[in-house]
Amino acid sequence: MRRVRYESTGGPLFLEEAPVPEPGPGELLVRCEAVGVTLPVVRKVTEAPEPIPLGGEIAGEVLAAGAGVTRFRTGDRVTGLCFGHGYADFALLQETMATAVPAAASAVEAVALVRSGLVALGALTAARPEPGETALLTAAASGVGHLAVQLAGVRGAGRVVGAVSDPAKAPFVRSLGADTVVTYADGDWGAPADYVLDAVGGDLLTPAVAALAPGGRLVAYSSGGGTVRAYDLLAGAKSVTGFQMARIARERPALYEEWRQELWRLFAEGAVRPAVHGEFALTEAAQAHRAVETRANMGKVVLIP
Known part of the structure; x- marks a missing residue:
């Protein structure tokens, strides 16, 4: 082979x-x-x-x-x-x-949906979203991010903001259901956001925290590293949670399977499209x-x- x-x-x-x-x-x-x-x-x-x-x-x-x-x-x-x-x-x-x-899904749809969708759904769950809240998602056009945009809407976000590296990606992200699309070079990133799902890390962590409303939550699931200053959290009573899918798969297999089945259900209903x-x-x-x-x-x- x-x-x-x-x-x-x-x-x-x-x-x-x-x-x-x-x-x-x-x-x-x-x-x-x-x-x-x-x-x-x-x-x-x-x-x-x-x-x-x-x-x-x-x-x-x-x-x-x-x-x-x-x-x-x-x-x-x-x-x-x-x-x-x-x-x-x-x-x-x-x-x-x-x-x-499932018979209705192709192999390409399966690899585009399941693992990336699990990460997106897991990170979103870790943010503890409430109906009507504003969601801000970095790397919104990526393999995980484009599913996170859709899932945030499914979970009841009142406003979905997608952050991208290139303004040329904006029409694609809007087609997924984002209400607003910003670039990383923009000033306020469409703030304030009740929660941020960050897939980039590095230097973008600081503006991501700044975009949070008081009491807002940031979920970091990037492999890009980065540092958050404690004062930036204390000043607005903000929080940061790290999310790792491998830990869920290893320690909570029942939840892992539950999320997989939820993704296939949403796919069958047409609510999420990879x-x-x-x-x-x-x-x-x-x-x-x-x-x-x-x-x-x-x-x-x-x-x-």
Whole structure:
């Protein structure tokens, strides 16, 4: 089979031939029909001290199941987060991370919806939204952000503000239901906001906190780092919560599954629609990474093996 790999930090991505993996206990062998590209994986390629397997969301058909697998069988269509080599024709998926793909959804829709949607829904839940509140979402055109915009509306936000890096993204974000779209260079970001879901971090944390109304809540779910000054929180009785999806998947599997089912329900009802920025071949993995790294994407970036 073919898979994408690299040999040194920041090094070029290339295709290599590798044996088809054998599923171990609790694992599924999946023929990959679509692979989602995530910002954390893109950053690890450029920042991690040692090369890592290129994993991420995958969707496709189950070809074989390892010992102990009970929920899926050969021929089932599944999607989930692959921790090993996912940029490949075939990949291994832990049964605990897998969810069935409904007949009405394509593999591309599945990788664009499930993992990114879980992060968006989890971060939104952590913000404890109340009906009628103003929501401010950074990276509103991203794979996660474009779903967060829609979910904020579903959860009853009275006003949804999308923050983006490029004003050219504004029509796309408005089409998702945002009432207002601002750029990071704007002054007040459409403040005041009752809660902010921040997917960028770094230098944007300070203006994100400043955009909060007194008593407002910021949920940070970015891998971009950054620092918040205690005084900026104290002055307006504001709060910051860190959200990590891996912790939910590991420690609260029932809630994780509940959120997955909610996403599929909203998809079936047409309340949430995943958008795809582009579909790239495995040979175009570097271009796919570049689209995510430069934040050029509007919606999910997907590889098609």
